[in-house]
Amino acid sequence: QVQLVESGGGSVQPGGSLRLSCVCSDSIFRNYNMGWYRQAPGQQRELVAQITWGGSTNYADSVKGRFTISRSNAKNTAYLQMNSLKPEDTAVYYCNTLGTPPRLSWGQGTQVTVSS
Numbered sequence: 001q002v003q004l005v006e007s008g009g010g011s012v013q014p015g016g017s018l019r020l021s022c023v024c025s026d027s028i029f030r031n032y033n034m035g036w037y038r039q040a041p042g043q044q045r046e047l048v049a050q051i052t053w054g055g056s057t058n059y060a061d062s063v064k065g066r067f068t069i070s071r072s073n074a075k076n077t078a079y080l081q082m083n084s085l086k087p088e089d090t091a092v093y094y095c096n097t098l099g100t101p102p103r104l105s106w107g108q109g110t111q112v113t114v115s116s
Contacts, residue, residue, distance in 0.1 A: 001105065002024065002025055002026045002028065002104050002105070003024070003025040003105070003107065004022055004023070004024055004025075004094075004095055004096060004104055004105070004106070004107035005022070005023045005025075005107055005108075006020060006021070006022045006093060006094060006095055006107050006108065006109055006110040007020070007021050007022075007023075007110055008020040008021050008110055009092075009093060009110030009111045009112045009113075010111075010112070010113070011113040011114075011115065012085055012112075012113070012114055013114070013115070013116050014085060014086055014087060014114055014115075014116055015084060015085065016085050016114070017081070017082060017083045017084075017085065018082045018085065018112060019079060019080070019081050019082070020036070020079065020080040020082065020093055020095075020110055020112075021077055021078070021079055022034075022036070022077060022078040022079075022080075022094075022095030022107070023075070023076060023077050024076040024077070024078075024104075025076070026076070027076055029073065029076040029077075029078075030053060030073035030076070031053060032053060032097040032098075032103065033050065033051065033052045033053055033097065033098045034050065034051055034069075034071060034078045034095060034096070034097060034098065035047050035048075035049065035050040035051075035095065035096060035097070035098050035102075036048055036049045036050075036067075036069060036078070036080045036093060036094070036095050037093070037094045037095070037096060038089075038091035038092065038093045038094070038112075039091055039092050039094070039109075040088075040090060040091040040092075043091075045094070046060065047060065047098075048060045048062070048063050048067065049063065049067055049068075049069035049080060050069065050098055051069045051070065051071050051078065053073070055070075055071070057069050057070075062088075063082075063089075066082065066083050066084045066085075067080060067081065067082050067083070068080070068081040068083075069081075078095050080093065080095075082112070085112075085114045086114060087114045087115060087116075088114075089112060089114050090112060090113050090114050090115070091112060092109040092110065092111050092112075093109060093110050093111075093112055094106055094107060094109045094110075095107070
């Protein structure tokens with residue numbers, strides 16, 4: 001079974017930065033358009049950034065200009081650089097393919113907490 005493993009989360013103050021990584025256990029990763037999703041307590045999971053297999057990107061309005069998604073197909077890895085973090089960015093962050101439902105099983109996610 002293909003696995004996704006997210007890492008890089010943590011606790012930061014408002015205005016801080018974090019870089020998240022998502023490693024896929026299979027090279028099939030390079031064929032997929034990928035997304036970073038987040039889920040805050042009591043809220044539905046939402047898509048915040050997406051990248052095609054060829055590298056084209058798109059962002060939710062709430063993170064545009066602050067977050068940058070990228071990928072390394074050679075490393076089967078997706079990244080999310082998060083700058084100028086705000087308390088409302090606090091959530092568990094996941095990666096997966098685009099689509100409803102996504103094609104792969106969800107990983108455990110990585111917690112991001114933004115607080116002073």
